[in-house]
Amino acid sequence: MxxxxxxxxxxxxxxxxxxxxxxxxxxxxxxxxxxxxxxxxxxxxxxxxxxxxxxxxxxEKQEKDYHECLVHPAMCGAESLERILIIGGGDGGSARECLRHTEVKHLDLIEIDQEVINLCQEYLPKIGGTAWSDPRLNLKIRDGIQWVENTKDNSYDVIIVDGSDPKGPAQSLFNRSFFENCKRILKKGGVFAAQTESPEAFYDAHMDTVKMIKTIFEYADPMYGSVPIYPSGWWSWTFAAKDQARYLHPSTTRASLISMDCKIWSPRWQQGAFNAIPAYVERALKQ
Missing domain, CATH: 2.30.140.10 (Spermidine synthase, tetramerisation domain)
Structure with missing residues (x-):
């Protein structure tokens, strides 16, 4: 075309x-x-x-409703922030939010489609901002599935899956083997984060994904918020860890450095978002 x-x-x-x-x-x-x-x-x-x-x-005017919520519970909860992995995220928004944390020394951004990056840099340049020129960013045009399969154990402090809906090129980001590899390459003390669809517009995909993550990681919890441009406007992100539910307890030091410049995220917002699990979802997750 x-x-x-x-x-x-x-x-x-x-x-x-x-x-x-x-x-x-x-x-x-x-x-x-x-x-x-x-x-x-x-x-x-x-x-x-x-x-x-x-x-x-x-x-442009709503991307923070999504990116801040995906990134900061993980970044403010992990024990260390030296090495970060983002799968997807070709618009640059998740990388930008991660790189606001000065503790980050290296960030691998694995995006399957160079054209997404090219067009976002041209037409939506503020979303990626200075992330594209940050020397800590290591951009690779690769298949994220293969990347995690070929990465050695305990490689990353934070892993963020910023994929699109579970169809087309992102479909494989919603399966057990991918999540198991993410756990394998996540360090103890690290945090895994993924967008997990709408509990209203995509109920089955949401429930299947959250349940799968909860069976793979020792600790995992969904968080709920609003992204008005997405179907139903109601969205979710799920966070997981090996050693403790550290994503529930943001570092006050890290939070104080970034929250004043956030549109949505703050420790108070985060606490409410984790507690905002719908009753019908909570019941279903216990079954």
């Missing part, structure tokens, strides 16, 4: 199970990479945005 450019405003919708979620905007570019369809749009309400295979991924 050749690049397509359009000027007229229209409704840009994501369709999911007889429902649709969208914004009024202009399509700036559509490109079919070797991996997936990439769409960059311009919206009045949320600025420029990214869709992958016609599903909303991020927008």
């Amino acid at each position: 050749k690049n397509q450019r359009k000027e007229e405003a229209s409704w840009i919708d994501e369709f999911q199970t007889n429902q649709r979620y969208g914004l009024l905007g202009k399509i700036l570019i559509v490109k079919k990479s070797a991996v997936q369809k990439i769409t960059i749009v311009e919206t009045e309400r949320y600025g420029n945005g990214l869709l992958l295979d016609d599903c909303w991924m991020t927008t």
Whole structure:
């Protein structure tokens, strides 16, 4: 498919199970990479945005609602922050948030699609910000599944899975062998984090993923918040560890250095988000 450019405003919708979620905007570019369809749009309400295979991924004015919540419970809970791994995250937002922590010495960002990075750097440059030029960032265009399979035990202090919905190139990020390898390469004292879909719009995928993570790691808990551009606006992230539920207890020193510049995340918000587990989800997880 050749690049397509359009000027007229229209409704840009994501369709999911007889429902649709969208914004009024202009399509700036559509490109079919070797991996997936990439769409960059311009919206009045949320600025420029990214869709992958016609599903909303991020927008300039709302990306912190997602990235801060995925990153900081892990980064403020891990024993050490020397070595970080991000699987996915081609928009750069998770890397940017991780690199705000000065303890980080090395961050591997493993993204399968170079075109996502190229288009985000061109059309959504503020999301990645200075992360792309930070010398601590080691960007590799690789398959994240293969990366974790080939990484030696106890390699990372924090592992963040910033993948899209469980279909297409991200589908393999939601299976047992991948999560087991993530546990294997996570250091004791480390924290694992993953986005785990909406408990309303994607109930089955959410429950299956959270239950799987809970059976693999000694400690694991889902956290709930709002990302209005995503289906239903209700989202989840799940955190796990080997030695203790350290993601529940953010370091006051680290939190004090970053929380004043956060839009959503703070230790108080985090405590409420972990406690905001819906009753029906809590009952189902105990079955």
